[in-house]
Amino acid sequence: MSETIEIRTLTVEDYLDLKESMVSAYADMAGSYWREPTIQRLIKLFPEGQIAVTVNDKVVGCALAIIVDYDKFGDSHTYEQITGYYTFNTHNPKGDTLYGIEVFVHPDYRGKRLARRLYDARKSLCEQLNLEGIVAGGRIPNYEKYADKLSPREYIEKVQDREIYDPTLTFQFSNDFTVKKILKNYLPNDEASMGFATLLQWFNIYYEKDLDTIRYNKSTVRIGLVQWQMRDYGNLDGFLQQVEYFIDAVSDYGSDFVVFPELFNSPLMQEFNQMDPAGAIRGVAKYTDRLREIFQQHAVAYNVNIISGSMPIVIGEGLYNISYLCRRDGTYEQYIKMHPTPGEVSAWGIKGGSEIKVFDTDCGKIGIQICYDVEFPEPSRILAEQGMQILFVPFMTDTQHAYNRVRFCAQARAVENECYVAIAGCIGNLPKVNNMDLQYAQSSVFTPSDFAFPVTGIKAESTPNTEMVVIADVDLVLLKELHAFGSVQTKKDMRKDLYEVKWKKK
Template sequence: MQTEINKVELRNLLVEDYKQLKNSMIKAYSEIDGAYWAEEEIENLLDIFPEGQLVILVDNKVVGAALSLIVDYKKAVSNHTYQKITGNYTFSTHDLNGEVLYGIDVFIDPEFRGIRLGRRLYDARKELCEQLNLKSIIFAGRIPRYTEHAETTTPKDYIEKVKLKEIYDPVLSFQLSNDFHVIKIMKNYLEGDVMSQEYAVLLEWNNIYYEKSPKLINARKSVIRLGLVQWQMRPLANLEALFEQSEFFIDVVSGYGSDFCLFPELFIAPLMADYNHLNEADAIREISHFTEPIRKKFQEFAIAYNINIITGSMPYTEDGNLYNVGFLCKRDGTSEMYTKIHITPNEVQYWGMKGGSQIRTFDTDCGKIGIMICYDVEFPELSRLMADEGMEILFVPFLTDTQNAYMRVKLCAQARAIENECYVAIAGCVGNLPRVNNMDIQYAQAAVFTPSDFAFPSNGIKAEATPNTEMTLIADVDLDMLKKLHEMGSVRILKDRRKDLYQIKKLK
């Protein structure tokens, strides 16, 4: 894998992608001579079924693809060869009235394996299957390590051993972990596949939403899953220890299919322990040197786990000034910085922090969001300006030492959800950190708050974590419910403002 990735993009294949597609395919199938599609074949495939051809790009370079046809279910599950199911590579078997999305190819350039790009392609293919209202995804997968076991193991036994994890097969193990089940073994499937001894395993993934109304590919999501990290302050030996603990939580919330992962404010504070011999202001400036490496690592995590990460906050120095900032690391590989606007008296007194000067929202693949750090949520003007820009979810990473400080954040966050008709997610740190000055104790209870109307919980609380306990909180929020609220709510706060009497505007 290349050392740094700036952007990952998943989209439909275009004719002009062919040269890069061919190069990546040659590298992916290096053990099979001539295993790549001719340009005229790709052009033909795009003519008959353009929406079924997906590519993944890293920094504008095609590094993988998933190619598909729609075929009749009976043809898909019958005995066939690769040549037969593709109509002798003419794709004449493509049938708009078919019930199955048949995968004819999927690959990732070896240089970019290990960061879950293949999983991202499969997730997109599953989404396509659902949106086209097809019964299932079917394809015949190679078993490239079978040749190593062929003398002592039948294909049937090989499959069972892979299921039991006694044998690892790079293709079959991956498919089974992606919820595909085995239909049967295919003989003489792909001519020239020596590694699989021309065997293949016919696999299927069932669309549980089959017969529901179809949608368009890449349609806007309505239900968004939020993953909140209630972080336990603990001694950390070094930066790698921080990354290890962070990746654990990202893996957990990603495993539940979360679209966002929210970390707390200044959760990296344990790194200050090595500088506790310094005064508080110098100690926090020392760990500001970790901020850029942390941003890069979390950007890698966002790509690898296909999740948008809000990195809480961390100290940041610029032109000699100290700020409290965080990063929105998007799963497309890009990142954007946000800055705490309002600085508490404590932060000024002990650390000499300054407030930022930019109030903004962020566009994501799950709609427009806002991010405010802790104390900022206690100033209603900020979120109202964000709501005017279309914010639907407000994220608030916070750090509070006592219960009364937490209650200020909680109650203000609930007010922001009601007055701006949006969702608000908050996450903080718990426990204590005795070896770091000015960071002794923490109190937190992560939560997701909603507007207050009939379609939402009566107390305006979608979900809450256990107070002062390290854990994750997973909650779904429905953006379409906000649209109905704006137009048909019992009260319509955003619409009913008296702009003839008062307005709020940005000065910069």
């Protein structure tokens, strides 16, 4: 005979089935079952928090919960205290934590993964209510068999390492709960657990503390990449006209970011072509401050955050390669290329920057690295540890070999740092500009490699060596899920007991 399984909210009419299942589930704790008035009170206080699982319309298990303001209780409470001595007057609809006060399944129906369904339903409720997470006190019913040779802490560690099986704690670990603390006398009558319990916690990765505020970080972020063609624009006005054209075009698609390539303003060097390469690039650097101001104006006017590619800049006596984040609220920040290529050093005398940071935007936390920078994994890891969700890489490469170095390393950064990486490059040629004659690019948006993302790890990419834009949506929620539930978790699984990535400059 086939069975029909349903997860639904508990009703008062379910009480007799509920009592029968609970008595059977707690056969080792005689008389441990909820009385009918108590269940009625719970259902009246918080109906959606009382979840039942039925098999062929019979209630065979449940998950009961209340909402609490957790700071009022802390980590050293007892079951009686958290439940208000079973009155549930501790329930606070405006609290921050879903507190699990009961989960059980009738022994005759175990092995059907019903408890997992109850837990999944409880997690979904926590997410829907935008609570920080779930906390519960958990029994360790097999501890009595080991109490003469293991402390509670040692027992828990061995359960976590799969050396010992505990029907409650093993299940909790498999459902992404962590142990915050060991509690004494949480349930004094629980002889199998020797009076001990685990204080368990599950974090809601979707929790938004400021969900009700006007300013919020978006979940789906639209990125526009400009694959810029190097050519003669005639003069500065012609160059700026093309810049605004691309910003306008990408903005029309509702993009949150527009990204220009590295040194995309190189056509302006034609004015200084009579100079040696070092003099010419210092000449074009005089336009950088003006270009940054124009990007700021466009960011506000077109309501889009702009990664300004990169441009040469003179600071003191030194020449650097700088990129700007021009936010659509009018503010800006900057990043200086950390690793100039040997060619940049020998031809232009470019120096490397010495600072790296994550930038806050209205669409999450972002990082910027310029071309060669992305070929060094350590700075990207530092950005990832600071919460970076999207890494933007303006680049300029002359040959396909050079391009592939950027591309392959950018894809590696996306996988190892569990983030999105967007690269934007220049194409075409500048026959009248020394040291800038050939360009090769295929601008792309790369993703981590797991089930929620494209199997190739490529969200979108341009046609190689064609002037165009790439528009792609990336979902930041998928990154949160990856960090918590990914097939592999490269950020979390770093062996920091053996090695670390450390920023040395103070």
